Amino acid sequence: MTPPVLDALEAPLPTAHVDLVARAPAVVRAVWPQVLFFGLLVLAWEAMARALRSPLVPDTLAVFRALAGITENAFAFSEIGVTFGRMVLGFLLALLVALPVGIGSALSRTAARFIEPGLVLGLTVPGLVWALLCVIWFGVSLWTPVISVALGVLPSLVIAVQQGVRSLDVETLEMARVFRLKRSAVLRRIWLPLLYSFLVSGCRVGFSIAWKVIVLVEIFGMSNGVGYQLNSQFGTQNVEGVIAWTLAFWVAMLGVEHGVFHPLEKHANRWKRGHADEH
Template sequence: MTAPASTRVPALLRRHGTGMLAVTAAVASIFAAWQLLALAGDRVPSLADTVARLAAEHADGQLMANFAVSMNRFLLGMALTLVVGVVLGVVMGRSRWAELALTDLTMAALAAPAVIWALLTTMWFGFGWLTPVVTVFLAGLPFVIVNVVKAVQAVPGELILMSRAFGVSRAEVLRHVIAPAVAGSTVAAVRFSIMSAWNGLLLAEWFGSTSGVGWRSRYWYDANQLDGFLAWVLVFVLFLILVDQVILGPVERAATRWRSL
């Protein structure tokens, strides 16, 4: 039975209100800690100076141009991560041989920090768009694989056998049985994957690029201008908070809503 509109609207407002409250609290805590560090000594520029530098970067056209470059690389790498990660995760979850063949390799990739991928891809591909894209892909892939494998293996085998006994095709089992079970875990995997992949992107741009957020951060670091460096760190942190709280949080709740039915 569908809930009346009078009850759905307040529930929707509460969900969005909670998300915005979480974002506000996270940003406020970061700013408060920042300001305390600035007051404690002269090694950390004030928040006002940092924001002023960021405004100057925007006025010079550097902010949006470099952020757009980084986002294009990031979205391409994450798209490849999700497609390959979900496919490999489902195959490993359904096939014992695939799991035995790929588990150790996946665990090794999971243990490798993002900086390793950034350095390797810089040596492999040099300066160019391929270095950050491949870094994003390699840094985020193992998180997706591991979570999807566990989700697939958690699907009751009896449910799949019953579906096949009633003549349900493999494609329908994958669509109506496995996909709903994997959806929530995939979103959870994306949250961890984005953190690692975004770090990898910035490091790859730091070491092997002449554009993007990571490159611009290094520009100010090499110039020994801490306010410029921290201005781009602020962009980096705010991006992660907004993506996690505003986008992935509601998507994860929608993907796992069936569990409460």
């Protein structure tokens, strides 16, 4: 008779434990490069602070104390939420304009040539210019950050839509005409799935642009938000506070990147993996 201890050792592991063991290496492989980057960044900053011994370069302990100070009572989260809300509204406004403009300019060479100078202008004008103009035009109102963000990200979204439309195979459209699909079906079955993946990529680029624009708007013309808090810390020459607010928003942006854009990109590109698996 086999001892009970040996029977227990030879018994198969529960499914939950097997899944946990199988997933652990993948999780570690996905996380360790980012942990390593953060660790090296902290070590490099601490070494620089100790070498310079300047109040303008605080050590990591002072920075983390300032970070803990702004995160208690969820103050930092509320301010970041205000900034994100303005960015999202600006994105939606830009998207409403980018879809028809991008599709029309991709299908018509005349339209493409017509909007080309505007795209070049939008890509070259600094976000500071949009921030200053919108503060002058709209003052302290919700329209100021929303329109500033929309103007800043609109060129990248238009280009993303253009690339998506131009990547469509002509044979697919011919097939839709042969089967006499309704325009709503063509839009739902062909155009939107195709533009989806390109828009996700365009939004990732546009989100980083929007952050630079919204901070400038909040510095010059708003009474709350991350940009306003950065300006307040700068006014008192509080370097730890400036770095702490920057780190807080950086962490929030990492959350958006991994919690929103990565899943969306994975979902948008699922057809590519399916095509690769077939081969």
